[in-house]
């Protein structure tokens with residue numbers, strides 16, 4: 001029996017879109033995976049040599065970068081934020097479309113910043129610093145793990161950097177987008193060392209590539 005492979009998936013929004021893509025590439029979890037009341041974090045798949053783990057999006061990248069999981073699916077926002085050298089993102093799965101943006105209060109009432117120094121609430125401090133540094137602005141980041149949109153009205157920061165899809169969350173919370181940082185899609189990610197040493201990882205990358213190519217052809 002070959003050594004077991006671990007495939008990491010994020011537990012939240014990407015998952016529903018990811019499951020059909022995974023199935024087309026031959027990665028199918030056991031039925032218990034779909035039972036929301038099941039508290040297990042590890043699940044068997046139809047492949048005897050592969051288990052699935054369901055973890056938070058940022059942790060998918062951490063598990064794969066450290067080789068604790070050999071392969072996974074995560075948003076390109078997470079790949080860019082960590083920029084792990086041991087992590088390789090070979091396939092754009094064209095799911096989980098959204099973008100990362102800077103936003104500020106629509107009414108212009110915000111904590112006043114100095115022009116060259118901004119205070120920004122975000123889950124993405126590295127991307128945020130890089131974005132503003134490239135424009136000669138120092139960004140002081142306040143790290144939040146969600147609900148960034150309430151930070152400006154409470155005076156925690158003058159602006160936010162967060163994901164935007166429909167724009168509804170910004171609008172509902174009285175914010176407007178002022179800069180588009182990058183487009184985001186979900187990626188297949190693999191551990192570089194595992195890719196070099198285990199032929200099954202290269203085969204999986206090819207299976208996901210073929211799935212993507214077939215979907216492009218059908219579109």
Ligand SMILES: Nc1ncnc2c1ncn2[C@@H]1O[C@H](COP(=O)(O)OP(=O)(O)OP(=O)(O)O)[C@@H](O)[C@H]1O
Nearest residue numbers: 010011012013014055056057075096097098163165
């Ligand atoms: N509004 C959105 N529309 C489309 N894709 C989104 C949106 N918000 C987030 N995403 C994508 O989904 C990913 C978040 O995935 P998911 O919700 O599965 O994570 P999670 O593990 O539940 O997150 P958290 O750690 O915040 O609990 C983001 O990294 C991004 O790539």
Ligand SMILES: O=P(O)(O)OC[C@H]1O[C@H](OP(=O)(O)OP(=O)(O)O)[C@H](O)[C@@H]1O
Nearest residue numbers: 146147162163164165166167168169170
């Ligand atoms: O433009 P919209 O379609 O409104 O989507 C944007 C929202 O979606 C994400 O949050 P999510 O729902 O994942 O919750 P979170 O704040 O806990 O991350 C993101 O952080 C925004 O808050």
